[in-house]
Amino acid sequence: MTSRARLRGSVLALSCAVFAFSAPASRAQAPARVKASTAVKTDRVVIAELVDANRILASLGILDSYGHVSARSPSHPDHFFLARSIAPGLVTAEDILEFDAEGEPVVPTHVLLYRERYLHAAVYKARRDVDAVDHDHSATVLPFSVTQTPLRAVTHDAAFLGQGVPVFDGDPDDSNPGLQISSMALGAAMTAKLGAGPVLLIRGHGEVVLGASIAEAVSRAVNVEKNCRVELQALALGGPIKFITPAETAGRAKLAASNPEFRDWDDLRRRYGVDSK
Numbered sequence: 657m658t659s660r661a662r663l664r665g666s667v668l669a670l671s672c673a674v675f676a677f678s679a680p681a682s683r684a685q686a687p688a689r690v691k692a693s694t695a696v697k698t699d700r701v702v703i704a705e706l707v708d709a710n711r712i713l714a715s716l717g718i719l720d721s722y723g724h725v726s727a728r729s730p731s732h733p734d735h736f737f738l739a740r741s742i743a744p745g746l747v748t749a750e751d752i753l754e755f756d757a758e759g760e761p762v763v764p765t766h767v768l769l770y771r772e773r774y775l776h777a778a779v780y781k782a783r784r785d786v787d788a789v790d791h792d793h794s795a796t797v798l799p800f801s802v803t804q805t806p807l808r809a810v811t812h813d814a815a816f817l818g819q820g821v822p823v824f825d826g827d828p829d830d831s832n833p834g835l836q837i838s839s840m841a842l843g844a845a846m847t848a849k850l851g852a853g854p855v856l857l858i859r860g861h862g863e864v865v866l867g868a869s870i871a872e873a874v875s876r877a878v879n880v881e882k883n884c885r886v887e888l889q890a891l892a893l894g895g896p897i898k899f900i901t902p903a904e905t906a907g908r909a910k911l912a913a914s915n916p917e918f919r920d921w922d923d924l925r926r927r928y929g930v931d932s933k
């Protein structure tokens with residue numbers, strides 16, 4: 657199958673920003689930002705950005721060989737783009753497939769697929785405000801998923817983490833727990849725990865980082881990684897730690913909404929993206 661067949665043209669679609677949130681409010685995190693721009697991208701542009709997002713997060717060590725990142729399709733907002741089963745650092749546009757709302761490939765294929773594609777499908781179904789999903793297994797983040805120490809915002813650029821990130825501890829109804837989001841039912845249980853926040857931890861497994869754009873998801877993943885390093889180092893130095901306050905989280909969200917910019921995305925694409933070679 658050619659990439660041309662997969663791209664399915666460049667029909668423009670309305671921004672998903674017009675859709676209302678359908679998920680329950682999260683306990684402590686700042687709500688995900690509404691899209692900053694109404695500019696609509698083509699599927700081809702989104703796929704190019706998605707390839708770079710894979711390369712960037714792999715280059716930074718946030719995505720290991722088994723993580724993945726996806727993006728909602730502009731032309732079919734119920735669908736999303738995700739690579740076939742391949743290490744993120746090796747992804748090209750030819751590897752990107754289109755999946756439906758149930759996490760199945762739009763064009764039947766015999767290539768191996770990520771088992772956790774349902775994680776992405778469940779998020780896009782539950783969160784119309786989300787256009788990009790990173791799922792990684794960062795060892796920097798994992799300690800906060802297996803201890804009683806909450807992942808909280810300590811750095812200004814991760815203020816979106818708020819007062820704590822929810823941890824998904826598996827679905828109690830799962831009769832065959834495999835520590836992976838390998839079905840839509842597990843995905844629904846996970847998104848119920850996620851609520852309206854931008855980040856979720858999965859116990860002993862990894863994290864899910866959301867964005868209203870690929871740039872935002874990548875920027876957030878980078879800043880969560882930094883926040884975890886700082887929080888772990890602060891814990892090692894001994895408390896008490898001065899965390900970002902709820903008022904500061906709200907203030908940062910207001911600033912970000914009024915002046916959204918992702919200079920890190922532009923810089924990271926230049927350094928690690930396909931065109932950087």
Ligand SMILES: [Zn+2]
Binds near residue numbers: 772
């Ligand atoms: Zn995983």
